[in-house]
Amino acid sequence: MSDAAFDEAAVVAAIANELKISPAALDLESKWGEDYDLDSLEQVRLVMAVEDAAGVRIEDKLAVQARSVGALVELARRSPRIGKAS
């Protein structure tokens, strides 16, 4: 599923914010485990932040498989829209 209204910049900014780095420094190839050492709770927060920024609901089983920044952005792009929370 593709959505023309998908705001990739907002999603990247949300990820950078969770990782506490600048969006410009975010490498789409970087991985949660190897590059950022995120624990389970931090990964949950990250997915929730992406869902909120993109206005989508990401399936749990798919979220676990998205191991890199780029994969999570792509997953958000393909996920069903639910409208922004804010």
Add this chain to the structure above:
Amino acid sequence: MRRLLRGLLRRMLRLVEPRPASPHDTSSAIERLRARGVRIGEGCAIYSDFFSTEPYLVSIGNHVGISGGVKFLTHDGSAWLMRGEHPRRQVLGTIVVGDNTFIGENSVILCGTSIGSNCIIGAGAVVRGRIPDNALVIGNPGQTVGRASLFIEMLRQGENSLDTLGMEEGARRELLLRHFGLTAPGERP
């Protein structure tokens, strides 16, 4: 002689006292809580006995895990400040926990709280109000930070997710020491 008799009596009492089949069997504790009025569903594991002075105001669903040190507070102690004017006044509330929920070590569940089904309450959280189904709650004040189902998926995939429950203790210890790199392969822990 007296000491000998006391020792013998203690040993006999230990024999007749019902003991849990495993450290994870809390059925006798659950029976004691039910006798105090706590409504408890089936398949629960409860390691706390702090159910306040009104345990009959607490309802626990089926397959709920409650860790040690969890406190259920069915009244608001700050009513103390009203006592000058209202010497007998208390502020009370019920606590409801849905099915298949886990409450972490040393959490505090305040009166007037309803926790949904399939929730995870993180260790040390202080929870009040309505917590929806499938919520992952942490902190003080307890806040929903995500979906419990997503957290479980993350945990399931984690490298420290191991099938060790019910293993023979020696084998389990050896496996864990090896897994965490605390002993060399082949070396006895």
